Amino acid sequence: MNTQHQSLLDALNACVAACENCASACLQEDDVKMMAPCIALDRDCADICALTARLLSRGSEHAWHLLRECAEICRLCGEECAKHAHAHCQACAAACRRCEEACRQGMTA
Amino acid sequence: MNTQHQSLLDALNACVAACENCASACLQEDDVKMMAPCIALDRDCADICALTARLLSRGSEHAWHLLRECAEICRLCGEECAKHAHAHCQACAAACRRCEEACRQGMTA
Amino acid sequence: MNTQHQSLLDALNACVAACENCASACLQEDDVKMMAPCIALDRDCADICALTARLLSRGSEHAWHLLRECAEICRLCGEECAKHAHAHCQACAAACRRCEEACRQGMTA
Amino acid sequence: MNTQHQSLLDALNACVAACENCASACLQEDDVKMMAPCIALDRDCADICALTARLLSRGSEHAWHLLRECAEICRLCGEECAKHAHAHCQACAAACRRCEEACRQGMTA
Numbered sequence: 001m002n003t004q005h006q007s008l009l010d011a012l013n014a015c016v017a018a019c020e021n022c023a024s025a026c027l028q029e030d031d032v033k034m035m036a037p038c039i040a041l042d043r044d045c046a047d048i049c050a051l052t053a054r055l056l057s058r059g060s061e062h063a064w065h066l067l068r069e070c071a072e073i074c075r076l077c078g079e080e081c082a083k084h085a086h087a088h089c090q091a092c093a094a095a096c097r098r099c100e101e102a103c104r105q106g107m108t109a
Numbered sequence: 110m111n112t113q114h115q116s117l118l119d120a121l122n123a124c125v126a127a128c129e130n131c132a133s134a135c136l137q138e139d140d141v142k143m144m145a146p147c148i149a150l151d152r153d154c155a156d157i158c159a160l161t162a163r164l165l166s167r168g169s170e171h172a173w174h175l176l177r178e179c180a181e182i183c184r185l186c187g188e189e190c191a192k193h194a195h196a197h198c199q200a201c202a203a204a205c206r207r208c209e210e211a212c213r214q215g216m217t218a
Numbered sequence: 219m220n221t222q223h224q225s226l227l228d229a230l231n232a233c234v235a236a237c238e239n240c241a242s243a244c245l246q247e248d249d250v251k252m253m254a255p256c257i258a259l260d261r262d263c264a265d266i267c268a269l270t271a272r273l274l275s276r277g278s279e280h281a282w283h284l285l286r287e288c289a290e291i292c293r294l295c296g297e298e299c300a301k302h303a304h305a306h307c308q309a310c311a312a313a314c315r316r317c318e319e320a321c322r323q324g325m326t327a
Numbered sequence: 328m329n330t331q332h333q334s335l336l337d338a339l340n341a342c343v344a345a346c347e348n349c350a351s352a353c354l355q356e357d358d359v360k361m362m363a364p365c366i367a368l369d370r371d372c373a374d375i376c377a378l379t380a381r382l383l384s385r386g387s388e389h390a391w392h393l394l395r396e397c398a399e400i401c402r403l404c405g406e407e408c409a410k411h412a413h414a415h416c417q418a419c420a421a422a423c424r425r426c427e428e429a430c431r432q433g434m435t436a
Binding site for chain 4: 149152153156157160163164167169171174175178181182
């Protein structure tokens with residue numbers, strides 16, 4: 001795997017972990033009702049990034065077909081997380097932004 | 110795949126779908142804070158049942174190694190869901206109980 | 219979940235199981251080298267259908283964004299499987315065709 | 328996530344990627360029939376490590392319940408890969424050994 005692929009893979013895996021952590025932490029917040037949209041996006045974002053990472057790791061061309069959708073869910077999840085001051089939301093927003101950027105770079109590679 | 114394997118596979122897939130549906134529906138309830146433990150268990154139960162289903166479908170002996178853990182998470186998730194009157198929780202509790210039973214039958218097969 | 223969603227979900231789950239079974243059975247054939255493209259497509263098809271099924275079960279709008287890619291991998295996998303006389307390949311080809319059709323119906327729903 | 332958890336998560340993700348890469352590369356070898364057991368173990372190892380990583384990321388106690396099975400599949404996959412001189416097999420063997428070790432450390436933590 002070349003450097004760019006490894007960089008994309010790292011961004012995807014970091015985003016999966018940040019989303020999973022954020023969803024769990026949101027469920028333990030007092031204002032969990034306010035966090036419901038964040039939790040929902042975290043779930044979808046983690047799953048879509050995880051699949052993209054798997055396909056990329058195995059050298060499947062179908063990984064590239066998922067990059068647009070992956071970038072889009074990262075954008076949506078990152079924007080929602082960015083609204084909340086919780087540290088796990090801010091960390092997730094940053095991971096989503098990095099992953100969205102890495103996906104967009106992959107789309108033009 | 111023989112009849113018992115197909116029956117176990119159907120129970121696993123039905124449990125995955127019920128857990129995913131229950132988690133999403135819980136997130137839209139007014140009393141979402143009360144549903145947080147249910148949502149957390151739904152996520153784990155869906156993921157563990159989904160992996161078990163995949164390994165079973167591919168004829169992997171490792172599917173059988175996961176049945177005890179799968180039955181356990183189904184028991185925990187089903188007991189939590191059973192506490193709540195929401196239709197999605199009751200449906201998920203029933204799917205979890207059927208899946209737990211199918212896993213336990215598979216363990217002794 | 220309405221009748222059409224359940225029908226699509228069933229087609230997706232059946233396709234995942236058929237692909238997993240086909241990949242494992244291909245690995246045990248004498249002519250495994252000839253089956254390598256089939257195995258590779260089985261892996262991607264199972265993973266993409268499984269994710270789509272998960273997102274559909276949870277009521278995520280992102281499920282619909284994956285239907286086009288899902289139909290495409292089902293078409294490719296089904297066409298490859300259809301070339302081989304092995305019973306597991308013919309069964310997988312049929313499951314892929316049904317799933318492709320269900321995805322295409324979902325895209326216009 | 329503390330340092331030990333992050334180290335385990337990194338080992339799991341690296342193992343998933345190495346297994347996925349190894350399976351794909353094995354399918355393109357001339358001696359693919361000889362690689363069939365390696366491909367089969369790669370699939371199971373990648374899936375079990377991926378689930379463990381997801382549960383660990385979300386802080387689920389069920390991650391710890393999977394560590395024994397995860398260490399076991401890493402051991403089996405690593406031993407099979409170690410038999411083959413292909414660079415992708417040797418790299419996968421190393422990743423599996425590191426992941427097995429990380430899982431065993433996690434079990435005693």
